Amino acid sequence: MKDKHLMGVAGNDESRKLIIIGGMHGNEHSGPEAMRRVMEHLLKAGHPVRGQVYFILGNLKALERGERFVDTDLNRIWSDEHLRSASTDYDYNELREIHALIERICGGRYEDCALLDLHTFSADSGLFCIPAENAPSEALARYFGVPYIEKLARSLPETALNYYGEKGMTSVVFEGGKHNTPEATDNLERAIWLTLAYLNYIRKEDFPFVDDMKKYLEKISAAYPHRLEMVYRHRLEDYHHYRMNDGYYNFKPVDKGEPVARQNGRDVRTPFGGFMLMPLYQKKGSDGFFIVQERKHHRH
Numbered sequence: 001m002k003d004k005h006l007m008g009v010a011g012n013d014e015s016r017k018l019i020i021i022g023g024m025h026g027n028e029h030s031g032p033e034a035m036r037r038v039m040e041h042l043l044k045a046g047h048p049v050r051g052q053v054y055f056i057l058g059n060l061k062a063l064e065r066g067e068r069f070v071d072t073d074l075n076r077i078w079s080d081e082h083l084r085s086a087s088t089d090y091d092y093n094e095l096r097e098i099h100a101l102i103e104r105i106c107g108g109r110y111e112d113c114a115l116l117d118l119h120t121f122s123a124d125s126g127l128f129c130i131p132a133e134n135a136p137s138e139a140l141a142r143y144f145g146v147p148y149i150e151k152l153a154r155s156l157p158e159t160a161l162n163y164y165g166e167k168g169m170t171s172v173v174f175e176g177g178k179h180n181t182p183e184a185t186d187n188l189e190r191a192i193w194l195t196l197a198y199l200n201y202i203r204k205e206d207f208p209f210v211d212d213m214k215k216y217l218e219k220i221s222a223a224y225p226h227r228l229e230m231v232y233r234h235r236l237e238d239y240h241h242y243r244m245n246d247g248y249y250n251f252k253p254v255d256k257g258e259p260v261a262r263q264n265g266r267d268v269r270t271p272f273g274g275f276m277l278m279p280l281y282q283k284k285g286s287d288g289f290f291i292v293q294e295r296k297h298h299r300h
């Protein structure tokens with residue numbers, strides 16, 4: 001299978017497929033770098049892989065430019081409607097090409113496919129992951145031992161995570177750290193290895209370092225709440241001049257009514273208390289910040 005989005009494939013067992021995407025946002029180079037490392041290691045080690053692992057590059061021109069996207073945010077247009085759209089935006093073309101590639105890989109058998117979508121963020125600290133809203137995705141998210149955000153997929157409906165999650169694929173977004181830092185690349189590499197181990201694509205005895213990677217992620221996440229749910233998304237429109245106030249980072253506690261940003265010359269106060277998530281410290285982006293709250297009791 002040749003395709004310009006396909007970095008490579010590891011494994012010959014076609015019974016199931018794991019798809020790893022890096023660079024869905026072109027200013028996030030840690031994902032592709034982490035994928036390259038794991039792919040080369042897997043191919044070189046030659047140990048059995050129980051399934052096939054596909055390493056897919058996201059927005060190619062945006063990656064070349066180091067920009068989040070070219071015309072439209074590629075990770076906000078995953079829907080059947082957008083796939084049918086006649087838009088000539090470069091990013092729509094990427095959407096159609098990557099989706100066609102994933103269709104060829106999965107052959108309609110979404111339940112035998114899993115997706116790990118690698119991202120980074122513009123704030124200083126606090127890695128986390130986001131499961132699609134199905135039980136296998138939530139189980140994988142819990143396994144990483146890092147904070148995971150429930151109900152975020154639902155408020156970001158046109159992401160690859162949500163699109164393939166709704167088709168029944170095990171899907172998780174892993175947000176590894178601040179854009180283009182060595183730590184973020186290392187954390188995304190850890191996320192890939194842990195996914196391979198958790199889904200039994202590799203044997204732990206062949207790759208014994210995976211246990212230490214899990215311990216490391218647990219250690220750096222120990223101070224943060226783990227099970228969270230999204231309660232507020234501060235959505236931005238094109239006419240908004242938006243600037244986050246200094247000093248926010250992922251999981252910084254915030255009070256209801258706290259001024260957290262300036263928008264068109266006015267204070268933006270958070271309508272909910274809880275923890276800050278993904279405060280926007282870059283130019284491009286359709287979300288100013290999210291507020292998450294700790295979820296202590298299981299609800300059905």
Ligand SMILES: [Zn+2]
Binds near residue numbers: 024025028118119120
């Ligand atoms: Zn991203």
